[in-house]
Amino acid sequence: MNQLRWDPTLREWVAYATHRQERTFLPPAEYCPLCPTKPGGFPTEVPRESYEIAVFENKFPSFAPNAPAPEEPGTSLTPTAPGRGICEVVLYSDDHAATLATMGERRIHNLIRVWTDRYEELGSLDFVDYVFIFENKGEAIGVTLHHPHGQIYGYTFIPPRPAKELEAAREYRKQNYERCLHCDLLSQEHEDGRRILIGGEHFTAFIPFYAHFPFEAHVYSRRCAPSIADLGAEERSDLASVLKRLLVGYDSLFGFSLPYMMVMHQAPTDGGDYDGVAHFHIEFYPPNRTADKLKYLAGSETGAGAFIMDVLPERTAETLRGKIEAR
Ligand SMILES: [Zn+2]
Ligand SMILES: [Zn+2]
Numbered sequence: 001m002n003q004l005r006w007d008p009t010l011r012e013w014v015a016y017a018t019h020r021q022e023r024t025f026l027p028p029a030e031y032c033p034l035c036p037t038k039p040g041g042f043p044t045e046v047p048r049e050s051y052e053i054a055v056f057e058n059k060f061p062s063f064a065p066n067a068p069a070p071e072e073p074g075t076s077l078t079p080t081a082p083g084r085g086i087c088e089v090v091l092y093s094d095d096h097a098a099t100l101a102t103m104g105e106r107r108i109h110n111l112i113r114v115w116t117d118r119y120e121e122l123g124s125l126d127f128v129d130y131v132f133i134f135e136n137k138g139e140a141i142g143v144t145l146h147h148p149h150g151q152i153y154g155y156t157f158i159p160p161r162p163a164k165e166l167e168a169a170r171e172y173r174k175q176n177y178e179r180c181l182h183c184d185l186l187s188q189e190h191e192d193g194r195r196i197l198i199g200g201e202h203f204t205a206f207i208p209f210y211a212h213f214p215f216e217a218h219v220y221s222r223r224c225a226p227s228i229a230d231l232g233a234e235e236r237s238d239l240a241s242v243l244k245r246l247l248v249g250y251d252s253l254f255g256f257s258l259p260y261m262m263v264m265h266q267a268p269t270d271g272g273d274y275d276g277v278a279h280f281h282i283e284f285y286p287p288n289r290t291a292d293k294l295k296y297l298a299g300s301e302t303g304a305g306a307f308i309m310d311v312l313p314e315r316t317a318e319t320l321r322g323k324i325e326a327r
C-alpha cells in the first residue's frame with residue numbers, strides 16, 4: 001500500500017499511498033471525524049466528550065511505520081523502497097469552527113509544546129531522519145477536513161526542499177567564516193526593515209526579499225536555535241504571540257479566513273551535526289494574490305522550477321503590516 005519510487009532525473013523519492021483515495025472528503029460539520037465524540041453520537045477519531053489538543057496516527061497515512069517491501073521491485077535505475085515513516089494528525093482544538101488565528105495565545109503556546117514533544121519523540125526513532133511539522137489550511141490548498149488541525153510527517157530521508165536549504169547553509173558557512181546563512185538573512189531584513197511584519201523579542205516575522213508567493217511570511221527565531229526543541233519558555237511564549245499577530249493580520253487582509261500552507265524547517269534527526277547550519281523557522285505560503293485570485297503553480301513554476309511574481313515583497317509587506325498594526 002505504501003511505497004517509494006526513485007526519480008533519478010530529479011534524484012528524489014516519490015511516495016505512493018493508494019489507499020488514500022478512499023479518505024473522507026469534506027464531510028458535513030455534523031459528521032466531522034475530528035470533533036469530540038458526543039454522548040450517543042457516532043464515534044469520531046477522539047473517543048472523548050471534549051479535548052484540549054489531541055495527536056493521533058493518521059488513518060490514511062502517506063507513510064506507515066511497518067510498511068512492507070514494495071510488491072513492485074523496481075530496477076537499479078529506478079529503485080523502490082518501503083513507504084516507511086510516521087504520519088500524525090494534530091488537532092488544535094475541539095471547537096470545529098476555530099482556526100489558529102482565533103485561538104488564544106495560551107493554546108498556541110500549548111500547541112508549540114506539543115510540536116516540541118512530537119519533534120523529540122519522532123526524531124528519536126532510529127528510522128526517522130526528518131520530522132516535518134506542517135498545516136494545510138483551506139479548500140484552496142486541498143484540505144479534506146475543515147476541523148482545525150495540522151500534520152506531522154516523520155520521513156526516513158531528508159526531503160528535497162529542506163535538504164536544499166541545509167546544503168546552501170552548509171556551503172555558506174564554509175565560505176563565510178562559520179556564519180549562519182539564516183542569521184545573516186535575518187540581520188539583513190532587520191537592517192532594511194521594509195519587509196518586517198512583526199519584530200518580537202525572540203522571533204521576527206517578515207516577507208523574505210525573495211518571496212515565492214505574494215504574502216509568503218517567514219517567522220525566524222532571533223537566536224540561532226537549530227530546532228523547536230532548543231527553544232526556552234520565553235522564546236515559546238514570544239513565538240505564540242508572533243504567530244497569533246501574523247495570523248490575525250492574514251485574516252484581515254481580504255476579510256476571510258486566509259488559506260495557507262504552514263511548514264517548519266529545522267534540524268534533521270539523522271544524528272548529523274547541524275549547529276550553525278539549521279536555524280529553526282516557520283514558513284507560510286498563502287496562495288492568494290488578491291481576494292479572488294490565486295497564484296497557481298503553472299508551467300514556469302512547476303515545469304521549470306522558476307517562480308514568476310507580479311508584485312514585489314516590499315509592497316505586500318507594507319499592506320500586511322498595515323493590517324497587523326491596525327489590530
Ligand atoms: Zn470537527
Ligand atoms: Zn542562525
Ligand SMILES: [Zn+2]
Pocket residue numbers: 165265281283
Ligand atoms: Zn526554510
